[in-house]
Amino acid sequence: MARRRQLYEGKAKILFEGPEPGTLVQYFKDDATAFNAQKKGTITGKGVLNNRISEFLMLKLHEINIPTHFIRRLNMREQLIKEVEIVPIEVVVRNIAAGSIAQRLGIPEGTRLPRSIVEYYYKNDQLGDPMVAEEHITAFGWATPPDMDDIVHLTLRINDFLSGLFLGVGITLVDFKLEFGRLYENEEMRIVLADEISPDNCRLWDTKTNEKMDKDRFRRDLGKIEEAYQEVARRLGILPEAGSRDLKGPETMQ
Numbered sequence: 001m002a003r004r005r006q007l008y009e010g011k012a013k014i015l016f017e018g019p020e021p022g023t024l025v026q027y028f029k030d031d032a033t034a035f036n037a038q039k040k041g042t043i044t045g046k047g048v049l050n051n052r053i054s055e056f057l058m059l060k061l062h063e064i065n066i067p068t069h070f071i072r073r074l075n076m077r078e079q080l081i082k083e084v085e086i087v088p089i090e091v092v093v094r095n096i097a098a099g100s101i102a103q104r105l106g107i108p109e110g111t112r113l114p115r116s117i118v119e120y121y122y123k124n125d126q127l128g129d130p131m132v133a134e135e136h137i138t139a140f141g142w143a144t145p146p147d148m149d150d151i152v153h154l155t156l157r158i159n160d161f162l163s164g165l166f167l168g169v170g171i172t173l174v175d176f177k178l179e180f181g182r183l184y185e186n187e188e189m190r191i192v193l194a195d196e197i198s199p200d201n202c203r204l205w206d207t208k209t210n211e212k213m214d215k216d217r218f219r220r221d222l223g224k225i226e227e228a229y230q231e232v233a234r235r236l237g238i239l240p241e242a243g244s245r246d247l248k249g250p251e252t253m254q
């Protein structure tokens, strides 16, 4: 089969031209990077798992009317998405202190924050994705004030929904990163959720043991990375049990 035209290659994904105008194919690689790509590696099977996990979460968010770029999963490593104009901002939501906030502000990792905190980072590899305020975003025109209203509103709804969904399967949603895009349809522009939601861009801790089930296992050389991603998928009910091809629903934890 003739290969589709590649439009962009990122650290963990490749974007190809889609079958119809306004669509793209998002391919999930096994490559992993951390610390602004200073640390590089491969996690066997990660792309397959992230494709499934992100599909599952995007479909769940669709059920509560969060607009997303996701159309459908095509195969083990690819999904069909709507072409959007990416807002060059990484939106990070934090429920519990970990990673950079713990370091920068000297808050012990694991401290529950007084309320969920939303932070913005300017997407620019050369600058190392610096943290910015809404003032910078609107002054430099990376997003307009109405775009930011939509982004914050959607982000907080996504956080509430995903926190509950993960809690139901024994996982604490510590923090995560979202990206949004502008979707132009019928002469109208809408802000929609883009990129992916997976253990690559969330911190997920086992509720009982606080064991890390996310990319921190790679960042901090904790081992058993693929197993952790698999366990997230298994708890969400999207991995067939060994020997069975039936897909179960989410597994409720007491």
Ligand code: UDP
Binding pocket: 035, 090, 092, 098, 099, 100, 101, 129, 175, 176, 177, 200, 201, 202, 203, 215
């Ligand atoms: N994150 C991400 N991409 C980035 C930076 C952060 O997906 O380029 C996610 C990260 O996985 C974590 C959250 O955003 O779930 C907060 O990350 P933090 O600011 O603590 O940065 P880190 O120290 O992990 O680089």
